[in-house]
Amino acid sequence: MSDAGAPPVQARGLVKQYDDVTAVAGVDLTVERGDVYGYLGPNGAGKTTVLRMLLGLIRPTSGEARLFGRDPLVEGARALDGVAGFVEAPRFYPYLSGRKNLEMLAALDGHGAAGRIDAALDIVEMADRQKHRVGGYSHGMRQRLGVAAALLRDPKLLLLDEPATGLDPAGMRDMRALVARLSSEGTTVLLSSHLMPEVEELCNRVAIVRTGRIVYEGDITSLRARAGSHWRLRTTEDERARRVVEAQRGITAVAHDPDTPSAPGALRFEGEEAAVGELSIALVEAGLGLLELTPVRATLEDVFFTLTEDGAAVPPSSPADSDAVAA
Numbered sequence: 001m002s003d004a005g006a007p008p009v010q011a012r013g014l015v016k017q018y019d020d021v022t023a024v025a026g027v028d029l030t031v032e033r034g035d036v037y038g039y040l041g042p043n044g045a046g047k048t049t050v051l052r053m054l055l056g057l058i059r060p061t062s063g064e065a066r067l068f069g070r071d072p073l074v075e076g077a078r079a080l081d082g083v084a085g086f087v088e089a090p091r092f093y094p095y096l097s098g099r100k101n102l103e104m105l106a107a108l109d110g111h112g113a114a115g116r117i118d119a120a121l122d123i124v125e126m127a128d129r130q131k132h133r134v135g136g137y138s139h140g141m142r143q144r145l146g147v148a149a150a151l152l153r154d155p156k157l158l159l160l161d162e163p164a165t166g167l168d169p170a171g172m173r174d175m176r177a178l179v180a181r182l183s184s185e186g187t188t189v190l191l192s193s194h195l196m197p198e199v200e201e202l203c204n205r206v207a208i209v210r211t212g213r214i215v216y217e218g219d220i221t222s223l224r225a226r227a228g229s230h231w232r233l234r235t236t237e238d239e240r241a242r243r244v245v246e247a248q249r250g251i252t253a254v255a256h257d258p259d260t261p262s263a264p265g266a267l268r269f270e271g272e273e274a275a276v277g278e279l280s281i282a283l284v285e286a287g288l289g290l291l292e293l294t295p296v297r298a299t300l301e302d303v304f305f306t307l308t309e310d311g312a313a314v315p316p317s318s319p320a321d322s323d324a325v326a327a
């Protein structure tokens with residue numbers, strides 16, 4: 001049953017097992033109204049599989065998904081009221097024009113979709129190419145036509161699987177502008193991506209996934225705060241500098257700085273600004289010349305790689321249910 005206040009997307013304990021491959025290993029996910037939610041992970045992390053389960057295209061091995069409170073496996077097409085998007089690349093008849101493809105989709109969809117074709121083509125800036133055969137479209141134009149097809153449903157929720165992947169820089173910029181525009185007009189968006197800069201630019205919330213499991217979920221601002229920072233120091237005398245740094249109150253995690261190969265004696269450490277200020281005085285008082293003392297802030301890209309690369313601390317995968325229904 002639909003619930004007027006239910007979030008656009010809610011998943012609890014989603015698991016998808018393919019023989020010995022756990023594609024999705026227990027995903028909890030809530031997308032609230034107005035979110036642009038990034039489902040971010042490297043290739044093979046299970047992004048497409050999650051989107052397929054959310055749309056009811058495949059059956060989870062265990063767990064459940066709701067769209068506006070409706071279960072796509074129980075309510076079928078009705079659960080997809082107000083929901084649109086594409087999983088992997090959108091597909092069209094290549095020998096028909098973009099417009100003809102949209103007309104066919106609109107005829108299947110009903111609900112006034114035919115009346116929205118012109119507006120949808122305008123929004124994705126494809127009006128001038130609508131009469132051309134899709135077979136001659138660039139990848140970016142096909143992606144935009146995919147979004148136009150989704151807009152025919154007048155969606156309150158858009159699910160987009162890697163919408164900018166494979167696009168050239170201009171195509172990426174156009175796609176990002178399009179998503180930002182749809183969001184500003186009130187559409188909730190869930191998009192998958194393997195590109196942190198894209199998610200950082202577009203999304204207010206993010207789930208970072210690795211081998212089917214969420215390793216971070218929350219808003220981008222908190223993720224940025226978590227990125228942390230350290231300091232880099234170069235002086236005229238490496239060994240003595242290290243002793244002064246290690247003796248300084250408030251300074252921790254002192255180590256050689258591997259990011260400065262041209263200066264093998266460079267140090268890195270952590271500390272509040274006040275302690276670093278005192279350290280700089282102590283260094284000068286010890287007769288050391290300061291060549292560099294720089295705060296180094298980790299980027300979100302760094303955090304993404306730390307969370308998703310092999311060896312990152314992730315709880316072990318739980319065995320998936322055995323009563324799988326093959327999709």
Ligand SMILES: Nc1ncnc2c1ncn2[C@@H]1O[C@H](COP(=O)(O)OP(=O)(O)OP(=O)(O)O)[C@@H](O)[C@H]1O
Nearest residue numbers: 018021022023041042043044045046047048049050
């Ligand atoms: N139908 C299937 N049968 C067997 N294994 C599958 C199937 N679909 C996906 N997998 C496996 O599940 C894992 C997750 O795949 P999925 O396509 O969801 O990842 P993804 O994050 O979307 O990656 P990509 O960005 O490369 O598409 C992969 O190891 C994949 O090989």
